[in-house]
Amino acid sequence: MSGVTPSVATESERHPVDAALAARLAAIVGDRRVLFRPGELLAYSSDGLPGYLKQPSIAVFPGTRDEVIAVVRELARAGAPFVPRGAGTGLSGGALADGVVLLGLNRLSRILSIDAENAIAVVEPGVVNVALSRAVSAHGLHYAPDPSSQAACTIGGNVAENAGGPHCLKYGVTLNHVVALTVALPNGEVVTLGNAAGENDGYDLVGAFVGSEGCFGVALDVTVRLARNPQAVRTLLADFHSIDAGARAVSAIIASGLLPAALEMMDAGTIRAVEASIYAAGYPTDAAAVLLVELDGPIAGLDADVATVVRHCRDAGARDVRVARDEAERTKLWQGRKKAFGAMGRISSHLVVQDAVVPRTKLPQMLARVHDIAERYRVTVCNVFHAGDGNLHPNIGYDANDPDESARVHAAMREIMQACVDAGGTITGEHGVGIDKLPYMGAIFSEESLSAMCALREVFDPDRRANPGKVVPMHSCREWQMAPAARTGQH
């Protein structure tokens, strides 16, 4: 759970910095690229998850692939745990390094090759998501997974979190777009997973690595599939006088079988925050909810689909449905959505960005539940989310320095999560488990399943040095200790 009162451990509480290790790392990457003074480390003591400050012992920033490999090998020799980090925009605390080495990959930001003919690209892990789409746009291509943080987050971080985004409804999440990876295993060995040039046989290790949250090693390069730009795009804004009506429209559109490129929902609180910010998109401020619906593809037949969406919105009680007239209006409508978290963040001192998924038919009842829970705990929830996927983001702005309010916020969040699980959903659709969702893993997975996950992690990282303490609760990993002979893999 996020929102623990910020605290910076005092120097004496922390592990003494391993000066010798820092020196050896500096010999690889240069003095300027190794930080170990508390003041310098402050910027790397948090990620996108509010309320935590965890200081790394050392932060090291290699600039080339060879330097990364040398650093990982040095850490292996030292037996030092480490945490890979991209842009630090993660919302589950995955890139927090608590007294261990932080390995920054943001300097590896080169696009290594673009093969427009086959619609694939090979990129270094520190390439910023949107930079890839920009680089391939001249070929009429783009990289489809588009997290709202795409202007900052890295492909390496996307791979580690199996990131999603508004357009993943139609195009699929990161998993569906990664075809091959080169990985530095925590022991320093470099392996290639997958095959960009043909099919694969054997185990789907690319599939296993995507979403492994930095626990299986460091992605050194990523081969991704690119998507062709659609011939035409239609962006619609529908507004509703109740959240329920909006949610029913979503369920109806999905049930109709239509597959919009994106289907996003924002409620009144979100709309007001956006409209009060510099990203004001022209959303109606008196609406209880708006849907942002995008349809794309060949021109032929597209407007028939638009008509179907409009009909479902109206049937559900939409007050108004308008289609963006031009690219400028489209961009503006999207800008408001993509910057919604930022807009909310301006209003409160702290913002819990929650992430859970429910079956699409359960959206109306779940949004009503969220509303009830918020009222009971006297907190204000703003919903802005990937409605077409049933991927909720109920967010609560609050003041983390007010203990009473913090307690109410956390209790409300726990209840919301439980409600999503009870509805047949899951505890995270795209932000990952990190440390934030650790307490909920037991709510959806049995001990047997959790220990199987531990076993998989141990194949990649027998010493458990890569991103220790994340994703799977430690107590579930007792089998690690029990059957070491079975895991050596030498048979």
Place this chain on the structure above:
Amino acid sequence: MAPASLAELRESIRDAIARRCPLRVVSRGSWLDANRPVHADTRLEVGAYAGIVEYEPGDLTLTARAGTTLHEIARATSANGQWLALDPLGDPSRATLGATIATGSYGPLAHHFGTPRDMTLGVEFVSGTGDVVRGGGRVVKNVAGFDLTRLVTGAWGSLGVLTEATVRLRALPSVEATLLIDIGSATAELERARTALRGLPFVPLAVQLVDAAARQALGVAGGRDAFIVRLGGNEEAVRAQREQLRGIGEAHDVDTEIWRRARVAEPAGAAVVRLSRLPSRFAATWQDAERIAERWPGGQLHGDPGRGVVRVVLPVDGNVLDASLRAALEIPFDGTRIYERLPRALWPALAPTAMHGAIDRGVKAAFDPHYLLNPGIFGELQ
């Protein structure tokens, strides 16, 4: 052994662990191990553990036990205008969901919809440690925990016995059409048509290039290679798609039944290899495949230009010498060669192993530490 419940299945596996008894996992047995050298005499029959567990049409997801046939799933979903857009070879009334996911099997629809990897949302399986394990879930987006779903998809039952899976469904297109476009056999002609198909503003549901022998088997005989293209969408969309296809060559309608026929048209027991390279090299891959098929009586070819894959089907009867088959298959080829089915004796020679490194071996050892589930299926025991 034919356990009827999850508890019994787990007991069977625990019992096998106690006795160190290797198991051959069998569902409906329609494709068993494609003759892969599995070293197990005891059959663990799991095909009877079947039935749809949950299907809420509005969610476009379906959860079924592993023994459920693709036909049963199609019957339930089509009643609601939906489908599991997956058409692996074999008779759908025998092919099971569990085996399809376990073998990662797919068919022509992969052109548009991808493979089991892309549509499996969650699984339940009993691992070789006798644990009941779940990965993923029943919702369409889920990143909770490490991805055990992808791990067992395509693992051929070597890590665990699938008991249940949740898959993503799609709406059936309201209009469908299938067109056949004759092309010349010259490489330049093939390359021109491939490029033109790729430049279309839409992605067809399926695109298969078939050679004369495959056309014959499908009942659309003709002397030359042809593209068979499956279109789908709303009425206006399909009308436009037809128009656009005409720009590529002379296109005429064929019965959409052809796709069903394609699933069962293959000679029983044929040796099959898939050749693949980047799609841009499809014409060259097709030529390489032709060099194999030309040298084999009754050899057939079909391929997906979008995926860069060509499937070479060589009929095999009792009189065929393994050595001559091997000679036909072993042409020099710098792409990826994946064997689907071979005479038993040829597996070790042609496809020694699908275990490529220490991680593959480690995964096997972690999930099946006693090597009891389909041991040898990935060549790991040679």
